[in-house]
Amino acid sequence: MNTILLAAEAAKGIDPWIAICSLATVAITVGMGFWTAGKSKSAGDFFVAGRSVSVGWNASAISGEYLSAASFMGVAGMVMATGYDALWYPVCYACGYLFLLLFIAGPLRRFGAYTIPDFAEGRYDSPMFRKIAVCFVLFIGFFYTMPQMKGAGTTLAYIFPGLPYWAGVVVVGAVITLNVSLGGMKGITLVQAFQYWLKVFAITVPIFVLASLVGHYQQHLAANKTSQETVAAAPAGIERKALPAKAPKDEAWIAPFGKLTTKALDASIVAAKTPEAKAELEANKKPYSLLYTYSLIIALVCGTAGLPHILVRFYTNPDGVAAKRTTMWVMILIGVFYVFPPVYGVIGRSLTPELYDAVGAKGTDKVVLELPTLLAGRDHPLLGSILSGITCAGAFAAFMSTFSGLLVSMSSALAHDIYGRMLKPGASPEQRLKAFKWSALIVGLVAVGLGSQVEALEINFMVGQAFAIAAASYFPLLFMSVWWRGMTMRGAATGMLVGGLSALASITLTSISDVAVAKAKKIADAAELSAYWADHPLAKTIADYWVAHPLARILCEQPAIWAVPLSIILMIVVSKATEATVPADVRMKMLVLHAPEALGLKQEYIKEHEGLGGH
């Protein structure tokens, strides 16, 4: 009741176009869910869409699932906030698929499992390993879910001012949970494919219209002077508002190794007591930035190749060749998309610099939604409204499609791996189907619960964490299992656990102190501040340690550069030590992974007639 009242209150200040476009996106999503519900019948349909999704559909669906709230809003916001360095995000998000294509996609599909834990168990004949793998699926899944939920909450609160943050989380959670339990994998494939094209439309059309009226990408970029230029070489007619004091300077913004990568060292420099110490730290700035950049690249590239909700979609292809073709098309589809968010960031820097003064969702993160509304003030009120309606629809599609993918992969883990394989191996197809629906409901509820708690955290930061954990656990596991015959279960499990958990631990350390520091910054009174720190001794100790050791801070914030090699080395060392436990039929397993389907060796690891088919 309260919500309805609040919504009615808020409705006064809402642009009808924005409301209509957002509601239409939700309505179409729900409608498609009901429409496909009749088509998904068997367990195979629910878990892997009957393994019959064509290359075009699957590529669109994977792209739709992959382009999350972080891509749609976060990347533009980050480019605007930090400049050049943030470009690594879209580039590595898109190019990480190359590793997936080159080393993992084809063989993984040939193995014919339903889920990654299936693969883990099947490759090493170890039910124990399935349990470990399931934990990681759920773990990475929930880590990745939280930022999607946060995107939902903040966008809805932006569109309907006055609506509380949790309302968006609940709405999106409910819609997607309904969809997934109605149609499973088969149902969301269609929805996600549709949402990909909606997102591309929503990111391109407004920016083309906008650029034709206010100036193009490169013209706005040229308005930022580099350190070699004395005046900005802005072409005539490019308008630029004055930057607030909080905004980074042109030279630092447009050049590599800027604010994003030097944050840790900047804090140390501020705290340094002597000028000598300051100078010494200044000298370290560039090498540390380079290190940060490389670690970020490794996390994003290897993390993309290790995200369980993306990997599980490759099982929906009919065969290994189709899996490879799909990956190539995914790279093209998402590459086309990722050219555009930085354009919003660049034009936003010229035209909406006031966003620099606010933080997070109220600041640069909303540049994608904010920019089209500028046209309203430029004698195009209707056009401005329609375009911002379109971008809002795109934002909705972004977190809905990613969340639906996550929900399917986590529900599969619960229903297939935990219920169907561990708790009740003899369950009938009907029972398994029912288990999937119940699992979707449980995961949906947990996701909504978690999502409503993370309002204070940054979207891109949380996504980065999920990537770093995936990069240090699943990527080494899959890469080594597919290509090295000598891997043993113990080696695989040790490497994956140590790599993944140490990445998680180091990231947690940085976020404990970051959250505390962010809170402390808001306290103006000195006595209150020291009382606050006295209450949080652990965070204080960590925060002080970071200031004293900026290098350690960088390595903990971006752990991929040491965690991924650590994981791979452990896998090799432990496997060598336990050589006797290499699965006896490893040659056959490798043959199934690598031999072309034409040889007739293909045998689906999970067979429909095993009682999983519903017909």
Add this chain to the structure above:
Amino acid sequence: MREPTSPTPVDIHSDAFLARMMRDQLKLSIACALCFVVALVALPLLNYFQPAFMAQRVFGFTLTWLILGVLFFPFVWIISYVFIKRSIALENAEAQAAQDGQTK
């Protein structure tokens, strides 16, 4: 009839067949990955050691912005296209070789 690629009959269950097949495919994958990794490693290094060169203006972009923000995407598409072509050809050749071996 085309000539079998190997003089002895291919037994698809032999270690030799598996080893050769994995080696050929891995070689191709690694060659493609190297192109990509070299570019990924080189760009930050160029930014580091040649900042002035990378900051020159090209069509209003700085050179490094143009490379990372625009040109990197088609570069990766080309690698993946070449990989797909070659890897499917490789699979067909393997299948052919194996079938020739079995019918002999």
